[in-house]
Amino acid sequence: MQQRHSDPRRRPVKAPVHLFDGGAGRPPEPAPAPRPEAPASPALERALGAFRSDGVRARGASFADDLAPPRLRRALNDPDLFPDEDGAPDDPQAIALLVLDRARDGARLARAFEHGAYRRFDARAGEAWARAVAEHLTGIPVADPARVYAEGRPAIARALFIEGRVPLAALSEDAVTAALCVGGWDGGRHGDIGRGLAGLERCRELGEAIPSADVPELLRPFEEWGDALWDRVAPGACLFWEGATAGAGRVAIVLRKHDGGAQRALQLWGTPGLSEVRAGDPAEPEALVEGELWTRLPDPLETGTEALRFCGVGLLPDLGAVRADLRPRGRARLILRRRSDGELLYRSAWLSMEAEGLSIARLLGSLRGSPRAAEIEAVWRVHSLCLTPTPDVPDSVFLLECAATKRGRAELRVGPDRGPGAGADEPGAYLHGGGKAEF
Numbered sequence: 001m002q003q004r005h006s007d008p009r010r011r012p013v014k015a016p017v018h019l020f021d022g023g024a025g026r027p028p029e030p031a032p033a034p035r036p037e038a039p040a041s042p043a044l045e046r047a048l049g050a051f052r053s054d055g056v057r058a059r060g061a062s063f064a065d066d067l068a069p070p071r072l073r074r075a076l077n078d079p080d081l082f083p084d085e086d087g088a089p090d091d092p093q094a095i096a097l098l099v100l101d102r103a104r105d106g107a108r109l110a111r112a113f114e115h116g117a118y119r120r121f122d123a124r125a126g127e128a129w130a131r132a133v134a135e136h137l138t139g140i141p142v143a144d145p146a147r148v149y150a151e152g153r154p155a156i157a158r159a160l161f162i163e164g165r166v167p168l169a170a171l172s173e174d175a176v177t178a179a180l181c182v183g184g185w186d187g188g189r190h191g192d193i194g195r196g197l198a199g200l201e202r203c204r205e206l207g208e209a210i211p212s213a214d215v216p217e218l219l220r221p222f223e224e225w226g227d228a229l230w231d232r233v234a235p236g237a238c239l240f241w242e243g244a245t246a247g248a249g250r251v252a253i254v255l256r257k258h259d260g261g262a263q264r265a266l267q268l269w270g271t272p273g274l275s276e277v278r279a280g281d282p283a284e285p286e287a288l289v290e291g292e293l294w295t296r297l298p299d300p301l302e303t304g305t306e307a308l309r310f311c312g313v314g315l316l317p318d319l320g321a322v323r324a325d326l327r328p329r330g331r332a333r334l335i336l337r338r339r340s341d342g343e344l345l346y347r348s349a350w351l352s353m354e355a356e357g358l359s360i361a362r363l364l365g366s367l368r369g370s371p372r373a374a375e376i377e378a379v380w381r382v383h384s385l386c387l388t389p390t391p392d393v394p395d396s397v398f399l400l401e402c403a404a405t406k407r408g409r410a411e412l413r414v415g416p417d418r419g420p421g422a423g424a425d426e427p428g429a430y431l432h433g434g435g436k437a438e439f
Helices: 042-051 072-075 092-104 108-110 127-137 155-163 173-182 197-206 228-231 360-367
Strands: 017-019 208-211 238-242 248-256 266-269 307-315 331-340 344-350 378-386 400-405 410-414
Touching: 042 155, 072 108, 072 360, 072 410, 092 173, 092 331, 092 344, 092 360, 092 378, 108 331, 108 360, 127 248, 127 266, 127 360, 155 173, 173 248, 197 208, 197 238, 197 248, 197 307, 248 307, 360 378, 360 400
Parallel strands: none
Antiparallel strands: 017 344, 208 307, 238 248, 238 307, 248 266, 331 344, 331 378, 378 400, 400 410
16 A cells, blocks of 8 residues: 655645635535436336345354454544544634545555554455455445446446446445455456356356355354365455345455454455444444454345345455555545534535545545534535436436544445435536536
8 A cells, every 4th residue: 555645734735625714705605406316217227126135134143243353444433543633723724625635645544454453464365455445445335336337337347457447336246346356356257256156157167166055064153164165265255145046146255364263254345244233333334344254154145035045155366466556436525514504614626536546445534533523524525427427327426425523533424315415416527616627
């Protein structure tokens, strides 16, 4: 991970920004009227029918209760790693400059990986890959990318494999395909990993498949696995659950391994188990996060319509070379509002996340400990960036917000009903005051 150190007092702003003080100077603009969301075409609605419950629940799950899984948002919100900073600015313009500079600087993410849950995995096989996945994919909404990028799934995959352009929406196989791409996978003949029995067969074509029907040991607790099997299911192994048909099901990827006899555990990446809420833990939003530490493979997985059965493990060759050219396909703008009355204090121009290297994780990190958080809410609003919009797939669709709470914690808001004004009609590809952005 490259780190850049900068001085927020000296670094220039890269895009036009506008300060509203509500009293002296330029008055705030009236909020524009909301624009109704364009309905999806009937064909698109039919295509999405199978994915309505993509974040699926694991029945009879067995967790490693005494092991805290690495989670980037948890690390970013750790007060020991990110204590309150002295000399924080009070002026909205200065606060905005500080937040913008933090977002462009990778030092905060590097510090987050000093969290104890991450340090436990230092020097483990695949850890650099796992941390790159966390940096580039954390916070991506669980949604069909075809509703965000009009070129269709094959072209979306090609943009990821060839150009390193990461889509800011993912379903089951999209999430795993993106994680594999971070680790150097070229997409194979099909361009994605697939899911269910079809995905397991793709792994057989490209590398190796271990069906659970042939190795029933896979369905036992990991402490009962033989050493040879445990050694083979390493970071990068793909886990498949099958549905009623060959193309139905789910897939997850092994992100990390924790060794130690009865303490063997795997951390998965993907949507299986995403909606599982553990007692005492806050519910995660419908966005990609590093999963729990499992002591056995969850079987079955339940959707709203069926129970998916675990069907096997796929092993792909030549993985682990972490890519350094990944860039998110979206736009973001920074907004500061006064909490007491919602008064707009600052709104930046839209920034190209691809050109600026602004992953969702960097946006979250920039908001941790936001100055004057009790009085001023700092929010990064993230929209899609579609270069070839259509009536069914418009440009600049709202995806999520990264926000600072009153205590300066960083949180995600996914969906237009999360947080005030999330679905407001704001200038999409246009800078405030006129002029189309150059992306």
